[in-house]
Amino acid sequence: MRFQFKTSYNDDINIFKNRYHVFWYALLGAGLFALPFVLGDYYVAQAIFILIFAIAGVGLMMLVGHTGLVSLGHAAFLAVGAYTTINLEKLGVPFLIALPLAGIFTGLFGAFIAIPVLRLIGIYLAIATMALSIIIEDIIVMAGPITGGVQGLSVDSIKLLGDWVSSDIFTVDLYASPYKFYFLCLFVAVLVTLLTINLLRSSTGRAFHAIRDSEVSARAMGINVARYKTLSFGISCFITGLAGGLLAHYLGHINHEAFLILTSIELLMILVIGGMGSVHGAFFGAFVFGMLPLTVTVLIETFGAPLGINSATFPGLSTGIFAAILVGFILFEPYGVNGMWLKIRTYFALFPLYRKDMFKRQKTYLKTERMR
Amino acid sequence: MSLLEVENLSIHFGGLKAVDNVSFSVEEGEVFTIVGPNGAGKSTIFNLISRFYEATTGSIKFDGRDITKLGAEAIAPLGIARTFQNIELFDHSSVMQNLLVGRHCQRKTNFLAHAFFLPSVRREEIEHREKIEEVLEFLDLQAYREKMIAGLPYGVRKVVELARALASGPKLLLLDEPASGLSVEETQDMAFWIEDIQKDMGVSVLMVEHDMGLVSQVSDRVLAIDHGAMLAMGTTREVQSHPAVIEAYLGREED
Ligand SMILES: Nc1ncnc2c1ncn2[C@@H]1O[C@H](COP(=O)(O)OP(=O)(O)OP(=O)(O)O)[C@@H](O)[C@H]1O
Ligand SMILES: [Mg+2]
Numbered sequence: 001m002r003f004q005f006k007t008s009y010n011d012d013i014n015i016f017k018n019r020y021h022v023f024w025y026a027l028l029g030a031g032l033f034a035l036p037f038v039l040g041d042y043y044v045a046q047a048i049f050i051l052i053f054a055i056a057g058v059g060l061m062m063l064v065g066h067t068g069l070v071s072l073g074h075a076a077f078l079a080v081g082a083y084t085t086i087n088l089e090k091l092g093v094p095f096l097i098a099l100p101l102a103g104i105f106t107g108l109f110g111a112f113i114a115i116p117v118l119r120l121i122g123i124y125l126a127i128a129t130m131a132l133s134i135i136i137e138d139i140i141v142m143a144g145p146i147t148g149g150v151q152g153l154s155v156d157s158i159k160l161l162g163d164w165v166s167s168d169i170f171t172v173d174l175y176a177s178p179y180k181f182y183f184l185c186l187f188v189a190v191l192v193t194l195l196t197i198n199l200l201r202s203s204t205g206r207a208f209h210a211i212r213d214s215e216v217s218a219r220a221m222g223i224n225v226a227r228y229k230t231l232s233f234g235i236s237c238f239i240t241g242l243a244g245g246l247l248a249h250y251l252g253h254i255n256h257e258a259f260l261i262l263t264s265i266e267l268l269m270i271l272v273i274g275g276m277g278s279v280h281g282a283f284f285g286a287f288v289f290g291m292l293p294l295t296v297t298v299l300i301e302t303f304g305a306p307l308g309i310n311s312a313t314f315p316g317l318s319t320g321i322f323a324a325i326l327v328g329f330i331l332f333e334p335y336g337v338n339g340m341w342l343k344i345r346t347y348f349a350l351f352p353l354y355r356k357d358m359f360k361r362q363k364t365y366l367k368t369e370r371m372r
Numbered sequence: 373m374s375l376l377e378v379e380n381l382s383i384h385f386g387g388l389k390a391v392d393n394v395s396f397s398v399e400e401g402e403v404f405t406i407v408g409p410n411g412a413g414k415s416t417i418f419n420l421i422s423r424f425y426e427a428t429t430g431s432i433k434f435d436g437r438d439i440t441k442l443g444a445e446a447i448a449p450l451g452i453a454r455t456f457q458n459i460e461l462f463d464h465s466s467v468m469q470n471l472l473v474g475r476h477c478q479r480k481t482n483f484l485a486h487a488f489f490l491p492s493v494r495r496e497e498i499e500h501r502e503k504i505e506e507v508l509e510f511l512d513l514q515a516y517r518e519k520m521i522a523g524l525p526y527g528v529r530k531v532v533e534l535a536r537a538l539a540s541g542p543k544l545l546l547l548d549e550p551a552s553g554l555s556v557e558e559t560q561d562m563a564f565w566i567e568d569i570q571k572d573m574g575v576s577v578l579m580v581e582h583d584m585g586l587v588s589q590v591s592d593r594v595l596a597i598d599h600g601a602m603l604a605m606g607t608t609r610e611v612q613s614h615p616a617v618i619e620a621y622l623g624r625e626e627d
Contacts, residue, residue: 013494199486199487201497203472204487206469206472206473207473209469210462210473210476213462214462217460219424219445220448220454220456221448221474221476222445222446222476225445
């Protein structure tokens with residue numbers, strides 16, 4: 001049993017709440033740092049994939065989990081980020097400048113799109129953003145000079161400093177140097193997470209949460225709802241754009257098929273599985289999403305083979321299992337993996353005073369007579 | 373010059389005159405109460421002042437400035453804070469987070485500074501918390517500082533909403549039925565707090581309330597309305613004994 005005593009306002013403001021917090025994150029950091037030295041190239045590539053989708057997830061979380069606005073069109077912003085990065089690099093801009101520029105461009109593009117789209121709410125917003133996802137597929141096919149049309153573009157390895165310094169040290173390639181690619185993604189992921197946490201612990205993030213919980217009240221507190229929704233969309237797209245730039249290099253070759261509406265839906269599923277409204281959730285969700293195909297394959301090989309079941313006899317088995325897991329979460333654990341994690345943590349923090357019905361969901365007051 | 377001047381204010385919803393040609397003013401340091409039967413148009417007046425509704429005719433002046441055409445989000449920065457008849461808190465946040473949102477209009481840093489959490493942001497966050505600490509202490513809410521709203525009892529939520537309004541450092545507080553749903557003891561606490569808000573903090577209060585005990589205890593002046601129209605204005609006693617008011621509440625004697 002452990003109690004937390006806050007003795008100064010900084011205890012309330014700091015990212016790490018106490019020594020244990022610092023210790024566990026230091027351990028996590030060490031683990032993530034050691035990972036490419038311990039695991040084989042195949043698993044490092046897997047980790048890179050997870051990190052890229054975690055970054056995109058953190059971006060989408062800003063919008064969905066923290067501001068309460070749904071988007072079924074974030075694959076479009078992955079695409080904008082990807083093509084902007086690649087084209088800037090083709091123009092000779094070094095990757096380290098091209099990626100942030102692509103992020104900023106995607107953010108501005110998103111904010112611009114947001115102005116008309118965010119007048120809609122709920123299901124209408126979902127439909128409008130879904131339309132965006134569909135339109136962008138066509139645009140990619142049509143905008144040949146930028147996107148390579150149907151054939152797509154093949155992507156060179158990353159030159160961090162472009163042609164300014166063409167040393168091999170600054171060349172990052174998924175196959176030649178997966179560990180470098182891994183550290184690049186890890187760096188971006190940490191950076192993006194820090195930016196997100198910083199926003200969330202200051203008045204911008206609180207304004208997002210306020211809009212999510214009660215728009216009427218948010219306006220009465222002086223929050224310009226339209227402006228903050230646009231800002232949230234912009235920041236979300238900025239982060240997703242960064243993920244897009246990394247994804248392009250991860251895939252090595254991109255065309256419209258990399259940014260289907262299915263990708264948008266998968267991004268949203270990552271958040272649901274991971275746990276809505278938490279930064280952890282995006283990482284948990286990306287991990288489950290990234291490890292699932294592998295796990296299913298292993299499971300089928302170990303348990304299915306003796307019974308004559310393999311992925312050829314059951315196409316779509318992995319998608320089916322993913323869907324089943326998703327439904328399971330929605331039914332039994334609406335706060336996702338993050339919710340499970342919080343329960344386990346609380347169990348040990350309170351041990352042995354844990355009560356069985358502690359996490360029973362509370363009935364909240366019905367809001368009759370809303371003003372709007 | 374009065375702090376708040378409402379002149380010939382009307383709003384019509386289709387054929388319904390929810391507020392009809394209402395004029396009154398709230399002086400600096402005054403507790404002004406609007407009473408009236410259900411559906412009289414009291415909350416609608418609040419929604420007009422906080423700019424959620426567009427006035428059909430009339431004007432609202434605050435601190436000598438015409439606010440009739442401002443956006444709803446421009447009201448809090450001027451120094452008008454409000455509570456809602458059906459509590460509108462941010463349910464998935466803690467009490468502290470709610471009060472911090474109350475201080476939104478006092479922020480001086482922008483989102484880029486927030487993203488990098490510059491030293492100026494940290495200073496501001498500490499400043500917010502110092503102000504909030506005063507409010508928490510004043511309303512006896514320290515025990516609930518880190519509690520989530522969703523788990524709090526109704527009476528406490530009511531006080532948290534008052535705290536959130538106070539945290540913004542207002543000149544005028546709009547309280548829509550602050551005592552509705554409260555027990556006798558809680559109502560008494562509320563009365564003392566309103567008196568302290570007026571006397572110690574120098575904040576003016578515009579209140580809607582049905583509990584006549586509370587109204588007579590704290591109000592300097594009372595306005596009675598029915599069907600959107602003004603019936604009487606004066607001290608609690610004057611208004612309570614006004615024939616038009618008695619008629620509005622009890623119906624015509626010959627009925
Ligand atoms: N947005 C709206 N659209 C249409 N009619 C409305 C709207 N808002 C309020 N009204 C009507 O205006 C009238 C006054 O409502 P209001 O909520 O101001 O009453 P009130 O005096 O606050 O009553 P109570 O004591 O029950 O809170 C009611 O008849 C109500 O139905
Ligand atoms: Mg009302």
